[in-house]
Amino acid sequence: MAERVSRWQWGWAVAAAVAGAxxxxxxxxxxxxxxxxxxxxxxxxxxxxxxxxxxLVMRAAPKAFARCCLIVGLPLVGWSVVGAITGMFVFMPAALLLLIAAFADPRNRPCA
Incomplete structure (x- = not known):
């Protein structure tokens, strides 16, 4: 069976997508x-x-999913800070949720 994104990561990413929507x-x-x-x-x-x-498109590939969360989340933090004058600061919660989703994999524990 192919490895998939964990439920925790998927849940955080869905929460980010809902917040963004x-x-x-x-x-x-x-x-x-x-x-x-x-x-x-x-x-x-x-x-x-x-x-x-x-x-959310990258559900079948866990590493690509985590990288995509980072690639989208980090610039979105900058975009929400720099674009604060036009109201883009409201995307900050979605950006932070994406960053949490990138690192929320329970299979990748440093102490295990």
């Missing part, structure tokens, strides 16, 4: 209602929300 939908709704200052940032919110869900 909720943020994306909320911010796009606010942009559509005109309650947000930067209407041009709608595509930025949408694309960032799609990128957060990218690790």
């Amino acid at each position: 909720l943020v994306t939908v909320t911010m796009l709704y606010k942009l559509e209602q005109g309650r947000w200052m930067y209407a041009a940032s709608a595509s930025s919110f949408f694309l960032t929300g799609l990128v957060v869900a990218l690790p």
Whole structure:
């Protein structure tokens, strides 16, 4: 049987994707209602929300999944800090959840 991503990692990544989706939908709704200052940032919110869900595609390969979580999570932390002026700071919880998902594999314990 092929090795798969652990339940813990999968759960953290799904939580990150849900958090990213909720943020994306909320911010796009606010942009559509005109309650947000930067209407041009709608595509930025949408694309960032799609990128957060990218690790979910890699479920069959645990190492690729962990690398994808890191590759998406670390730049997303920077993007949420640098893009704070346009409201991208709301993606910080999703970024931190992805970083947790990268290291949450119970099979990879340093003391075992």
